[in-house]
Amino acid sequence: MTAIWVLALWAVRESFRRRVFLVVGLLTAGFIALFALGCSVAFAHARVGQRSLGDVVDAHEFAGSTLNGLAMFAILFLGCVLATFLTLSAVRGDAEAGLLQPLVVRPVGRPQVLLARWLAAVVVCAAYVAIVDVAVLITLQVTGNWAPEHALTAALLLMLAVAVLAALCLLGSVVLSSIANGIAAFMLLGAGMFAGLLGQVGHSIGDASLEHTAHMVSWGLPFEALYQDGLARTTAGQGGATRFLVTLGPFGGGNAAGAGLLVYVAGYLACVAVVAAVVAGRRDL
Amino acid sequence: MTAPALDVRGLVKTYGRQRALAGVDVTVAPGELVGLLGPNGAGKSTLVKSVCGLVRPSAGELSVFGERAGGRNARKAIGYLAELFRYPAWCTAEELLRLHQRLAGSDSGAGERARLLDLVGLPGEANRKVGTMSKGMQQRLVLAQALVGGPRLLLLDEPTSALDPVGRRLVRDVLAHLRDSGVAVLLNSHLLSEVELVCDRVVIVRAGSVVAEGAPSDLSRPRGVEVDTSAGRRVIDGLVRDDVPALVARLVAGGEQVYAVRPLSSTLEDVYLEAVEGQTA
Numbered sequence: 001m002t003a004i005w006v007l008a009l010w011a012v013r014e015s016f017r018r019r020v021f022l023v024v025g026l027l028t029a030g031f032i033a034l035f036a037l038g039c040s041v042a043f044a045h046a047r048v049g050q051r052s053l054g055d056v057v058d059a060h061e062f063a064g065s066t067l068n069g070l071a072m073f074a075i076l077f078l079g080c081v082l083a084t085f086l087t088l089s090a091v092r093g094d095a096e097a098g099l100l101q102p103l104v105v106r107p108v109g110r111p112q113v114l115l116a117r118w119l120a121a122v123v124v125c126a127a128y129v130a131i132v133d134v135a136v137l138i139t140l141q142v143t144g145n146w147a148p149e150h151a152l153t154a155a156l157l158l159m160l161a162v163a164v165l166a167a168l169c170l171l172g173s174v175v176l177s178s179i180a181n182g183i184a185a186f187m188l189l190g191a192g193m194f195a196g197l198l199g200q201v202g203h204s205i206g207d208a209s210l211e212h213t214a215h216m217v218s219w220g221l222p223f224e225a226l227y228q229d230g231l232a233r234t235t236a237g238q239g240g241a242t243r244f245l246v247t248l249g250p251f252g253g254g255n256a257a258g259a260g261l262l263v264y265v266a267g268y269l270a271c272v273a274v275v276a277a278v279v280a281g282r283r284d285l
Numbered sequence: 286m287t288a289p290a291l292d293v294r295g296l297v298k299t300y301g302r303q304r305a306l307a308g309v310d311v312t313v314a315p316g317e318l319v320g321l322l323g324p325n326g327a328g329k330s331t332l333v334k335s336v337c338g339l340v341r342p343s344a345g346e347l348s349v350f351g352e353r354a355g356g357r358n359a360r361k362a363i364g365y366l367a368e369l370f371r372y373p374a375w376c377t378a379e380e381l382l383r384l385h386q387r388l389a390g391s392d393s394g395a396g397e398r399a400r401l402l403d404l405v406g407l408p409g410e411a412n413r414k415v416g417t418m419s420k421g422m423q424q425r426l427v428l429a430q431a432l433v434g435g436p437r438l439l440l441l442d443e444p445t446s447a448l449d450p451v452g453r454r455l456v457r458d459v460l461a462h463l464r465d466s467g468v469a470v471l472l473n474s475h476l477l478s479e480v481e482l483v484c485d486r487v488v489i490v491r492a493g494s495v496v497a498e499g500a501p502s503d504l505s506r507p508r509g510v511e512v513d514t515s516a517g518r519r520v521i522d523g524l525v526r527d528d529v530p531a532l533v534a535r536l537v538a539g540g541e542q543v544y545a546v547r548p549l550s551s552t553l554e555d556v557y558l559e560a561v562e563g564q565t566a
Contacts, residue, residue, distance in 0.1 A: 006387045017375040098369040102430060105337045105365040106388035107357045284300075285339040 003108040004116045011120030028132055036139045039067055043144035064146035065235050071136040076227050079129045079162035084185040086121040087169040093178035095285045111277035121166040126159040148234035157230035161223035167269055171276040192224035222265050225257055232256035288351035290315045290438045290469030296345035298331050305331040307493040313471055318464045320480035321473040323490035324561050329473045330368055333440050337365050349438055364436030368443045370427045374416025378426050389434030401429040406455050420447040439470045457483050481553040489560045497560040504556045508549040515542040
């Protein structure tokens, strides 16, 4: 157990010392600035538009939900980008660079090395998601005096979603070169997000087969199911025409998955871990 | 009876259809320094990596001090210097050695780190970042890292490839010091002179098989006697050192003035070239 923490702390330290966070921080600050600008404009338009909508639709609620959905989408994307870059070369890439061999000839098992790298990525990415999420919530509160429901739960689900992608990327790093693994991770991320959007479209037009297919994909790539569940929780209390309009948008209602999702994700992560450990154990370095 | 530091029996390793090792037997006794020679692609690095557990053997038995090679107990006993080495540029020598101390379970602390840096000629470089070190300094740091925790078997894969002559001399001195301390060493190197100078025994590998093995002096063979006389300098084949007195007497009796006589024997390079039949990658 000690070796796992030693390697995990080493990986966390590496991500800070390689100035990953300097770049990520600058880009994230840019995102938050743009988001704040967008929120100001959207909430102002909502105030003006409310007069013509009357009591049928709550324009302020609609704007807040959509902006929060957009922010959650962006946080998931940015968190996954960070997770990918922290894990894409963990096995094959580091072995080809000669970084891995000195570590695994020590009395440390390869599964422990993988677990340490995953823990490090999860700690770093979860902290990142938490910080950006807090910045988004503050922005929504300041610009529109609006806050989503179940914000903490939604943030935790986003952290778990990023942890799932980190696990998949680590598994990919066992067999794929760094570049191939990075491409594969982003394609998986894109596939999951695209499936989520298709599901929203299917729901809007009432196409059950499209919605079902999207649902299956989002459970096959459960970071999407977690994102959808988090999104659904933030708008759970809405009703009437406002809710209908929110669910029409690409960053709207989401799909509530229920408590079974967490059990499923735990099993999914365990399966990924076992496959990664077995494949890594058989690999020549 | 003490278990050998390294015992390799019938080691076979295939990569797809390519056979890298075709039944290799190698033994290294505790405190013995064995040189591993062979052309590029002969399977030397595969052999070393198999012992470390980095490569899974296709067949054969490998043990380190009686423990299954690659297992946790075996890995506790070894130190490994990789042919292809790289360390994160952002960390310092001190941080790197501390990391390996923790992984190796060494509780020798700052004293061990300072001693190892001193041993490899890097005193006062503890806080220097790896990225600012020359390739030669990095290779010496890698040697220090391999020595963390006091390994009983040291596996060195081309440990002097990036070193200048002074650095090579330093590594030779370190190896001699280790041997005197009872550490077994398997040294994979292309530098025959280096191997000849420090190794108790050499193993020559060609195309995945051991083709020659023994002490450098045992492997060399007489190549005649060179004489420098008033009739000129020449090599007389078929003679050995014991024949020199009779040869000198015969030359003097024949009216030649003898200036120098030198028994010749094949060098390790001759032995090596003969063993590998001039093969290279």
